Amino acid sequence: MGLNILGNNKYRRINRKILIIRFLILSLCTIFIVGCSSSRRLEKKLHREVYQSLGLKESRKDNFTLYKEVSSWQNIPHKDGGMSHFGIDCSGLVNVIYKNVYGIVLERNSATIFKINCHKISLSRLKEGDLVFFNTINKSKSDINHVGVYLKDNKFVHSSISRGVIISNLDENYYRKTWVCGGRVKNY
Helix, strand or coil, X not given: CHHHHHHHHHHHHHHHHHHHHHXXXXXXXXXXXXXXHHHHXXXXXXXXXXXXXXXXXXXXXXXXXXXXXXXXXXXXCECCCCEECCEECHHHHHHHHHHHHHCCCCCCCHHHHHHHHEEEECHHHXXXXXXXXXXXXXXXXXXXXXXXXXXXXXXXXXXXXXXXXXXXXXXXXXXXXXXXXXXXXCCC
């Protein structure tokens, strides 16, 4: 009889350990599921905020890394030669976006970016991440002195001298008049 009591105690201790282990596993699973759920909610909120700030509708096909990067530059003031959040010019903005999103380093001047880094494309062939080139000072339509990054729905990001980094629409009269061409970055 003494052996039977010892056997039962050993059995109870093993059962208790199994119950404790099961409880811990269940608790950890619950924490993980709740954590993932709140992480997904935060991610959805971030997506919503980025798209709202850019004035764009979200699509599964979008390159969210591009949109998040663009959003981080909005309203930064224009500064000739600048490449930081203290001030940036149009080619500097294009450079920073391309380096951070695509890992590609471009030339530093808008005309040279087109000449060396791009293939010319028409307005109708623009895709997310393509570049858009303008001539805002000369009568000669072929000269380039301004560049931006095409997003979608005829919208692009650029650094405006008067308003800093903004989202504009290619349908605006000013951009239709100053449009030179689109450019697709080589090896992209």
